Amino acid sequence: MEFLTDIVLLTDSTLRIAAPLILAALAGLCAERAGIVDIGLEGKMLGAAFAAASAAAITASAWAGLAAGILFSVALALLHGYVSINQRGNQIVSGMAINIMVAGLAPLLAIAWFSRGGQTPFLDSSMRFTEITLPFADVLQDVPFLGAIYSDLISGHNLLTYVAFAAVPVVAWVLYKTRFGLRLRAVGENPEAVDTAGISVTLLRYQAMIIAGILCGISGSALSTALGAGFIRDMSAGKGFLALAAMIFGKWKPVPTLLACLLFAFVDALQGRLQGVSLPLIGEIPVQFTIMLPYVLTVIILAGFVGKMEAPKASGIPYEKDR
């Protein structure tokens, strides 16, 4: 019974940790399938986290926070779009510039506005997305096994976590079942084919960037107004890059990307559980090492242990009409 509780707890934190990863990875997926490499996921997440926490603190509304997070992230996405699409700039440089800019800008504004050493004020539960208890969770609690899974695992997450999991089938549906998705995938493979078919490459890519901005905005908002209770300096802690890795590991496809995010999140949850626990034979692992686990896993995976990964062909290459 104790073992089952352990598993449920571990899985529960896996789902919670996975949520922002999934949203950011889907954002990267939409951008790259449209042919734009988005290494600025990290910056957009952090920026959204800051904007959401600030707005929530000022207005005392989690929803206003979410809106601010999305707006800021979309603005950054459009900036990246302008550099990559109109100016045909280097997308890696542009993305990296966004990351560095936000890493400095967010704490700077936080100090200027709230004078708390780069943090935003603590958000109490009325200003956050709190746990939602699904119907019948209390009643079913005592049903053996299934009750525990429903009440403890599926029920009791914040709204944005549910949004993250719902976003996977929605993105998959848009990509594979709609005209827009067909064009989006086409523009990431062969923009010239799209252009000669009479569709605007520029417009399509901007649309993709806006979608990426929205998803990243929700992801960042989740960090500061759902999982945490306020913005802390560097709170995205490389999750944007982890999401990028998960997207590559997931071969630019929604469901495999979800699975990759879950794997990363699971390792992260596991490292949390391992802290201070004495393992048989090994003993206690220093916390510095356990914290490394998700990143070590990323390196191992991306070093090619998972076989050949083919990116969308036009990804990262600015489209020029006259070659």
Next chain:
Amino acid sequence: MTTAPAIETKDLCKRFGAVQANDNISLFVEQGTVHGIVGENGAGKSTLLKMLFGFYQPNSGDLIVNGQKLDLDSPSDAMAAGIAMVHQHFMLVEPFTVLENIILGAEGQGMLDHAKTDARAKLLGLEQQFGFDLPLDTPVSQLSVGERQRVEILKALFRGADILILDEPTAVLTPQECDQLFELVRLLKSRGKTILFVTHKLHEIMAITDAVTVIRAGKVITRVATSDTSPENLAEAMVGAKISRAVERAGQEHGAPRLRVDGVSAQSDLGHTALKNISFELFDGEVLGVAGVAGNGQTELLDVLTGLRPVSDGTVTLGQELVNSNEAMTDPIELRRAGLAHIAEDRLKTGVVADMSATENSILGYQREPDFSENGLLKLSAINDAAHSYFESQDVRPRDPSLAVASFSGGNQQKLVIARELARDPQTLIIGQPTRGVDIGAVTKIHDQITELRNTGKAVLVVSADLDELMAISDRIIVMCEGEITGTVDIQDADERTIGLMMAGAHAEATTEGAGL
């Protein structure tokens, strides 16, 4: 009653910066005909086509389609006017299925499943009407080049095109696929479609078109009914001067074997088997042509012969010297010193460094030789002299070796490479695609030089995707398909049909039997 012409242009002009790409182009294409447009590379054909389907907008002049003056602001405008273009480089999304590629941009509705169902019904009708048999649910990446071209044509028909522009449609096809294409073009014409057929191969113009417009240096030189002209007249109009081969092949017997390839197998970059048990000899005093559809092992063969790719089996020997075996491979530098020069197939990838000056490029591969460097320092004046003499000997233009190679035309880049590789009077010459991206005037000169080398007893191996070229300069032709040699023919017995069958994989015995039937 006379119908309005399908396409008429009046004094169409297009400038790019200082370059007048199209200068008062007036074109006249009658309804339901096949109209040829010929011109050399860089004559302005592509610019004209791109204006006809709305990709570029003219600076001045009128475009009249079916009697109506139109301003085409985008390809979708052209499509709405019934004009569609089949590009030389196909505009297809490789991972997509045939069906998805065809509906892209013409889906009709937001939900893909419905759009596909509707399109499928319409396509089946079109396929029957025009005799297509394309697998609609197969990814385009799995189709042959010929099939991809048919996808492009079907795509145009699906969009309701009445005027089809085919840009160099045969450049990538085997002779058999060309025949199929010609059949399709004739069928399209019989169903009332108008076709603009753009090419620089004159025999195609003679075979398929009703009328032809010749373009040179951005201007229309002449427009004639095909039945009133000849390939010679067209060639003259294209180049502006009579083309004549200055050097005739001397009727000599070939000399001793120079390069011997014995049972060679090798792998491609992706680790697939690219060459399977290849054996042949190259003799002094002959030009050996290697024919085949691109990507059937020719690139790997060139690499193996020039010490750039290890073999997995077999040996390559140059005279008494071992070039390549599964135990050892001779360095390209050593091979050059041993008298084997290499004019690379992919000029910009392996032949020159495009961003560096022509002077620097003129010693590329020879920079270690004592006449160009000593103790790690370059002998700049010697290098300058060499570059100038190369420019002189091959008539490279503009006559300024300090310019970056990228600023020269393809033909002039090739001249520089040829001058460099011939400078040390090599006994053996390996050439990949000698005239790719080279204009007609320069082509003749390059062919003449190859013939001259042969006449003076050198051994020359030429890999080319252009069968006409190989027929013109080779003594023997070996044909490759899927990494194997499917046949060797002496030039006096060579005909395009047989070689075409070999290119498609039929072995020599089978094709001679087939020809006998």
